[in-house]
Amino acid sequence: MELWHAWACPYCMRVRVALAEKGIPYRSREIDLSAKPPELLGLNPKGAVPVLVDGPDVVVGSLEILEHLCKRWPEPPLFPARAGHDAVVKAYDRIDALFGPHIPKIARGTPEERVQALGAVRRSMGELDAEVPGSGFLLGELSVADLALASVMAKLPPDWRPTQLGFEGLARCERAVMRRPTVREQTGPKLAMAV
Numbered sequence: 488m489e490l491w492h493a494w495a496c497p498y499c500m501r502v503r504v505a506l507a508e509k510g511i512p513y514r515s516r517e518i519d520l521s522a523k524p525p526e527l528l529g530l531n532p533k534g535a536v537p538v539l540v541d542g543p544d545v546v547v548g549s550l551e552i553l554e555h556l557c558k559r560w561p562e563p564p565l566f567p568a569r570a571g572h573d574a575v576v577k578a579y580d581r582i583d584a585l586f587g588p589h590i591p592k593i594a595r596g597t598p599e600e601r602v603q604a605l606g607a608v609r610r611s612m613g614e615l616d617a618e619v620p621g622s623g624f625l626l627g628e629l630s631v632a633d634l635a636l637a638s639v640m641a642k643l644p645p646d647w648r649p650t651q652l653g654f655e656g657l658a659r660c661e662r663a664v665m666r667r668p669t670v671r672e673q674t675g676p677k678l679a680m681a682v
Contacts, residue, residue, distance in 0.1 A: 488513040491527055491538040493520050494677045497590060497638035498549040499537045504634050505553050507669035509560045513539075550579060553631045565634070570626035578625050578632035585611035586639040594642060605647055612654045619656030623663025637664045641674035 490506065490513050492499035506513055518527060523534045530538050531547045539546040539555065546555045557566050566575045589611075592604035619625060625632045640648060640661050649657035664670050 488542075489516055489540040490514070491516040491518060491530065491540070492536050493518055495642075496520070496536060497635075497642055500638040500641060500674045501549050501631065501634040502537045502539070502552050502556075503673040504637070504667075504669050505556055505565055505631065507673055508563060508565065508629075508667075509556060511556065511560055550576070550631070553634075557631075563629075565629065565631045567626060567628045567630055569628065570630060575626060575630045575632055578630070579635050581615075582632060582635040582639065585615065586636075590639060590642045593644070605644075608643065608647065609652060612649060612652065612657055616649070616654040616656040619660045621659075623659040625660060629664070629667075633660065633664045634670070636660060637670050637674055640665070 539552045546552045589604035592600040
């Protein structure tokens with residue numbers, strides 16, 4: 488199994504966390520998004536990552552990859568049965584809709600775009616905050632929706648995290664998810680590998 492990814496990409500973070508949570512070994516094909524190798528374009532003509540090559544299967548897109556992994560390796564579940572597959576997908580898509588358009592502007596936008604994006608993120612946090620259950624996980628137990636949110640939080644400046652902005656529900660969620668070693672390892676700064 489081979490994962491084509493970029494370290495800082497939030498969509499790739501989600502897949503790496505799922506692979507780590509499930510203990511699935513894979514070959515890492517980390518790429519520079521500014522110099523995409525021709526092999527990647529052969530797998531995904533759009534040149535987007537993540538891309539998972541699992542034997543003859545080439546799976547493109549974070550949600551599609553997460554669903555593929557969870558079908559092949561159902562344990563531990565990241566689409567909890569109690570919540571239901573459709574509810575997990577709906578929560579995952581909602582996270583993307585609320586935060587996804589703003590993350591690139593926070594990371595690479597002009598100062599004005601960055602301020603606007605951070606304001607939009609704050610409004611999105613306000614919309615989601617009261618819905619977080621006491622467990623801290625968006626759907627009561629760890630799911631791919633939590634991985635989506637963790638990847639978004641990892642891309643925010645530290646002073647724009649829920650705990651700093653006073654969003655108690657999302658702060659609870661951030662603590663519950665970021666407490667997991669797999670999440671910290673796969674969403675944090677890339678550590679240099681020992682030679």
